[in-house]
Amino acid sequence: MRLGLVAFLLLTALTAACDDAETKRKRLQAEQAAEAAAASRVAEERLRSTARNIAPAARLRGVVAHRQAQGGYAVCGQVNLTGAVEDPYLPFVSVVSPNGERVEQFVATGSAEATRTYVETNTRCFDGGGPTSARSVPPLPPVPATATPPPAAPAPAPAQAPAQAPPPAPPPAGSPSAQGxxxxxxxxxxxxxxxxxxxxxxxxxxxxxxxxxxxxxxxxxxxxxxxxxxxxxxxxxxxxxx
Structure with a gap:
């Protein structure tokens, strides 16, 4: 009889502990979902107010908020700056501080901006991304080569000059001329x-x-x-x- 009572009490305690853990897990998930939604709203507001060449009809797609290792969120997605069907969607990353008061905005609107956005995407656009401490810097991914390679050193002149190449054909009528x-x-x-x-x-x-x-x-x-x-x-x- 005593053993049965002890077993019943242990089972009751274990069930209560499991219920508490499940309740805490669900509450934490709800809090993180609310934080991610708030970070996404802050990022979109900053994007629409500060992005270069953005129009009121700009459209966003694929927006996902990723919690960073030191708190805050990296909101990653794509934006069509004009909203026109024929215009492309450009990648963007918005790094929102834990209190939502500071936002770092990166949009691939040019060559330099595209390189920085590429780096931020690869180091932040996943849960637990970004620096892991105040002094740590995550390793940078290889950046795709976009710059024109430097010209090769000129070869020594041959003993006999080659035949002169024919002059280039003039551009078609009405088209912009080279070097203009x-x-x-x-x-x-x-x-x-x-x-x-x-x-x-x-x-x-x-x-x-x-x-x-x-x-x-x-x-x-x-x-x-x-x-x-x-x-x-x-x-x-x-x-x-x-």
Whole structure:
């Protein structure tokens, strides 16, 4: 009889302990879900108020909040800055401090910004990401090469000069000339691509009416453009003479 009573009391205590653990687990999950939702709202508000070239109709997709090792959240996703169907979605990362008062914003709107966003995505966009202590710095992932490689050293001149190459064909009528300046179409923003083809990766979105310098031409009506140095390729149908 005494053994049965002891067994009953032990079973009751174990059941109560399990119930308490399950209750705490569910409460912790609910608190973290509420924190993640709040961090996502803060990140979206900051993105819409500070991102360059963003329009009121901008759209977000794939937004996920990841709790960081030292608290706070990294809110990761993609944003269409204009909301237009033909414009691309760009990656972004918003690092929200534990109290929500400080937000670091990274959006791949240009070559340098795309590199930083890539690094932040690979080091923060997972649960437990970011630095593990105030002094630790997570190892950086390899960054994809986007810069033009330096030219090779010139070879020594041959004993006999080669035959002079024929002059390049003049550009078609109405197209922007190489080494000149152009402006992007005033109808809508234009995609700046990594290669002279429709399937080239979009490096950034150039606002409408932006003045650019032409550095080179490629078959199919593509032009290598940039501000002070070559930055990417835009099709001639998206460019106008200044």
């Amino acid at each position: 300046s152009v402006t992007t179409t005033s109808a809508h923003p234009v995609n700046l691509r990594s290669s002279p083809a429709g399937g080239g990766a979009v490096l950034r979105v150039v606002p409408r009416g932006t003045r650019l310098r032409v550095f080179a031409e490629a078959p199919g009506g593509w032009y290598q453009v940039g501000e002070g140095e070559p930055a990417g390729w835009i099709h001639g149908s998206m460019l106008e003479r200044p």
